[in-house]
Each structure stands twice: as C-alpha cells, then as structure tokens.
Amino acid sequence: MSYTTYLVGGAVRDRLLGYPHDEHDWVVVGATPEQLLDAGYTPVGQDFPVFLHPKTGEEYALARTERKSGVGYGGFTFHTSPDVTLEQDLQRRDLTINAMAMDDQGQLIDPYGGQADLQARILRHVAPAFVEDPLRVLRVARFAARYHHLGFQVAAETLSLMRELARSGELQALNAERIWKEISRALMERNPEIFVQTLRDCGALVELLPEVDRLFGVPQPEQHHPEVDTGIHQLLVLQQAARLELPLAARWACLLHDLGKGLTPEEHWPKHHGHEKKGLAAVKAVNQRVKAPRECQELALLVCEYHTHCHRALELRPETLLKLFKAFDIYRRPERFEQFLGACQADAQGRTGLEDRPYPQADYLRKAAEHARAVSVQPLLEQGLQGAELGKALEKSRLHAVAAFKTD
Ligand SMILES: Nc1ccn([C@@H]2O[C@H](COP(=O)(O)OP(=O)(O)OP(=O)(O)O)[C@@H](O)[C@H]2O)c(=O)n1
Numbered sequence: 001m002s003y004t005t006y007l008v009g010g011a012v013r014d015r016l017l018g019y020p021h022d023e024h025d026w027v028v029v030g031a032t033p034e035q036l037l038d039a040g041y042t043p044v045g046q047d048f049p050v051f052l053h054p055k056t057g058e059e060y061a062l063a064r065t066e067r068k069s070g071v072g073y074g075g076f077t078f079h080t081s082p083d084v085t086l087e088q089d090l091q092r093r094d095l096t097i098n099a100m101a102m103d104d105q106g107q108l109i110d111p112y113g114g115q116a117d118l119q120a121r122i123l124r125h126v127a128p129a130f131v132e133d134p135l136r137v138l139r140v141a142r143f144a145a146r147y148h149h150l151g152f153q154v155a156a157e158t159l160s161l162m163r164e165l166a167r168s169g170e171l172q173a174l175n176a177e178r179i180w181k182e183i184s185r186a187l188m189e190r191n192p193e194i195f196v197q198t199l200r201d202c203g204a205l206v207e208l209l210p211e212v213d214r215l216f217g218v219p220q221p222e223q224h225h226p227e228v229d230t231g232i233h234q235l236l237v238l239q240q241a242a243r244l245e246l247p248l249a250a251r252w253a254c255l256l257h258d259l260g261k262g263l264t265p266e267e268h269w270p271k272h273h274g275h276e277k278k279g280l281a282a283v284k285a286v287n288q289r290v291k292a293p294r295e296c297q298e299l300a301l302l303v304c305e306y307h308t309h310c311h312r313a314l315e316l317r318p319e320t321l322l323k324l325f326k327a328f329d330i331y332r333r334p335e336r337f338e339q340f341l342g343a344c345q346a347d348a349q350g351r352t353g354l355e356d357r358p359y360p361q362a363d364y365l366r367k368a369a370e371h372a373r374a375v376s377v378q379p380l381l382e383q384g385l386q387g388a389e390l391g392k393a394l395e396k397s398r399l400h401a402v403a404a405f406k407t408d
C-alpha cells in the first residue's frame, strides 16, 4: 500500500505569510510504522508515532488523532492507523493557521479556514480540543508576540478558552522545561512584551509568573516613570530589549529586574526604596521554578541588584565602581557585563516618552571597566608581591586607574 506525505504546520503557515522559517514538519497519511521503518526512517521515541527522514533528518509524523486521558503532559493517548485522514490529523492541531497542509504539487489543503485567518490576521483555535494541551496558552501568546508587527490578534473565543485553561489550574501541571522553552523563544521574538501582555489578558500570567503579574497596579514616581504603572514599565522595557536586539539572558533579566517593586508595602508607594536587594529572593524563586539556564539566572540576579548602580554610574565613587566590577567579574566575564549594560539601557528607555533618550551611563561604565582591566599585574609580580598582598596591590592600582579615568 502506498502512502502520501504532506508538509504541515509552521512551514506552510510561514510560506503563505512570506515569513522566514527553517524547519519542516511532515505528516504521513496511509502508512504503518513498519512501512516507514522499511523505508529507512528512524523512530524518534518508543510510543510516539514520529520518525526522522533517513536523508534530511526532518520529522515525519504518522497522521494521528489525540485524546486526553489524564491531567498533565503525558496524559495523552494517540491513535494512529493508516485510515486516519489528513483532515482528522489537522483537526487536533492548535490554531487554524497551523492546521494547513501542502502536497508535493504545492496544493494547499485547508479544511479549517487557516488561509482566511492568515489574511484576517487572526490566531484562532481549530476545535474545542484546543484545551487538551495547556501548553497552547503559551504557544498562542508566543505567536501573538511573533506576528504582532503584522497585525495579528488572538480571536476573542480563543482567548476565552485560554482563560478557561488558566482558571482550571492546568497550567500548574506543565513541566518546567516546556514552559522555559516557550518563554525563552517568546522573549526572542520581535515583540516579547506582547507575550507577557497576552498571558496577562487571559489570566495565565498570575499562574505562571505571579511575581511579574503583581507589578501591574503598582505605581512608581511619575518624575522618572511617566507611565507610572510598574507592569506597564515592565512591558516597555521588554520592547526596548528587543529593539536593542539583546540576547536571551539580558531579556530574561529585563523581565525580572523590578520584581522587588512588587514587594514594597503600599504605604511607601510610589517609592521603592531598596527594591533592588528586596527583589533578589523573588528573582531566585522564578529562576528556579522555570529552571532557567545558569547564564540567565545569574544575569537576572545581577541586573536586579545593580541596575540602579548603572543608572547612577556617573555619580559612583571609584571604590563603588570597583565593587561593581568585582560583582560582575568583569576581568573574566566581559560579555556578561556588556549584557548588563544592555539590560540597564532597556530599563532606562523603557519609559513612556523616554524611548530615545541618550544613555551615556553605558559608555561611561564600558570605559571605566576598560581602565580597570588594563591594569597589569606584571609590575606587582616584579616587586615580589604574592597572595593576599598581591591582590590588595592590584586592587589599589585598579582604584587609581578608575579614579584617574573619573577625573579625566
Ligand atoms: N502543542 C502543540 C504543538 C504543536 N502543534 C502542531 O504541530 C505543528 C508543529 O509544531 P511546532 O514545530 O512546535 O510549531 P510550528 O507551528 O512549526 O511553529 P514554530 O516552529 O515556528 O514555532 C504546529 O504547527 C501545530 O499544527 C499543536 O497543534 N499543538
């Protein structure tokens, strides 16, 4: 018996959109696993009907239907058989724009109105079975972030399904790896703030990142923050982070830098004295809950603690500058310090009306750091210094170098 292969999912969607896409997913209709094994495909997992092409390595999935059989991921049963149709396979998918297929003649198969929704710029679920996978809440928010600049919006009825999922508590059953994968991809999209905003719109933000959610409604002094609301500031900072094309760790740090402001007692509003240190515990909690990679965790903690130092860079004493450099280990980790400067710039410019204000602090710190790094240990070694003494002398030379830079 012969089988038919179709291109599906993101590749079809992005081809129709004229959007770059470099991964191809295929669906195979009318085949048994044995047929694919005989043709040289390798199975991806034990009980999962997905195979890798012998030459291209791309994913080929047997057409399947899915049923949810329990709470959480893994609570799925698949049904594959050669008589599962393409339409059935497409129906189990998340969004209409993701539920189109293309045959080898370039002919589009679009039973659920995906093309119309692409044209209307709508992210709409295919069927009520959307709710069987809570990860889709994050996926839709991520697509909203990715295609925002093209005018895409989440359909009202899809948003209500997302709200239902958020309210059901099912998001708690998602494992950290899947959540992080979505968050990290979303942060790297062109409008990462739309991801956070969409999660908030459907009540998922408080489920997934309650520490971020609680910033909404918390005021800041209007003098420095014309947008006033800390949650809005948060979104604006992410927008700037994308505009500055910051790498993932810096964007993650941007998202978490002000968590301390959510912990200020109301009677102190709109001031947030000491929010930098106060936020550290919250940053740590989020870091661990989503199992962010080490680099992201570290930078988020450092940016939380030191972003105000960066804004005040020009007023800092040489001693304080050196302490900052030490905290960042700028001598061995120059790229991490650069990411810190980027995140702080996004923080300074992520304020209504201040998006284009200059941020001379970054260059100032960059130069000061260069002077500290340029201090050579060689002359000190030649003086015969060792151990703690050597360390102290090196510190002193650096202090001189930074002080000299400051008076310049
Ligand atoms: N929770 C999920 C994950 C995936 N899919 C379906 O599987 C396809 C492929 O999934 P994936 O590669 O994760 O996403 P893409 O849509 O290809 O988008 P991208 O890779 O660009 O993120 C999707 O288009 C969608 O039809 C789904 O319905 N529900």
Ligand SMILES: [Mg+2]
Pocket (backbone or CB within 6 Å): 009, 010, 011, 023, 024, 025
């Ligand atoms: Mg894909």
